[in-house]
Amino acid sequence: MMTEVTRAHWFAAVGEEADPHTRQLAERYVQALPGARVTAIKMVDSWQDAMQLLREYRWDEDWVQAEQAETGRLLDQVRKNLGAREAAVTLASSLDGANDLLLHCAREALDEWAIVDDEWARVAAGAAGQALYQDTLATLAGAGPEHVFRVKYELWQRGRWPLGVFKRHLQLF
Secondary structure (H helix, E strand, O other): OHHHHHHOOOOOOOOOOOOHHHHHHHHHHHHHOOOOOOOEEEEOOOHHHHHHHHHHOOOOHHHHHHHHHHHHHHHHHHHHHHOHHHHHHHHHHHHOOHHHHHHHHHHHHHHHOOOOOHHHHHHHHHHHHHHHHHHHHHHHOOOOOOOHHHHHHHHHHOOOOEEEEEOOEEEEO
16 A cells, blocks of 8 residues: 555645546546535635635535545445454554655645645645545455545545535535
8 A cells, every 4th residue: 555655646736727537537536425415626726725715614514424424334344344453453554654655745745835834734644644544445345446435546646635525516626
């Protein structure tokens, strides 16, 4: 798993116009998450706009609940497949070392925009870490490449940050 993490282009495409493949991935992501009721995909153009969005708006509750429910379902499946102890050990070892790498990548990305803000670097790294955790759960549960968390992680691997769903719009940075 760490090899895959180090090859990802963390935050490399934030603020750029989305290519057709990225737009297609974003469509697949919102279609794969039941109950989220997303009506549009909006591109976020800058770190400042991303920060403002995350500070001033609340995520749509439907989206939050759908992601939490799927995370719980996958965790139950992984525990059933591996046993509770082995699931915990496998998850921890597969994510070991990722936090430092993600924080480094977030700091570098902010630096490219001439922003020095360790709090926002930690927010960004935390969001990336959550996506990595969700993808790891989906993989360990045996989910295929069309699973919502596998698609979401693919957006991250392409350098994007799906900020969340606000007012029924997926905000993609």
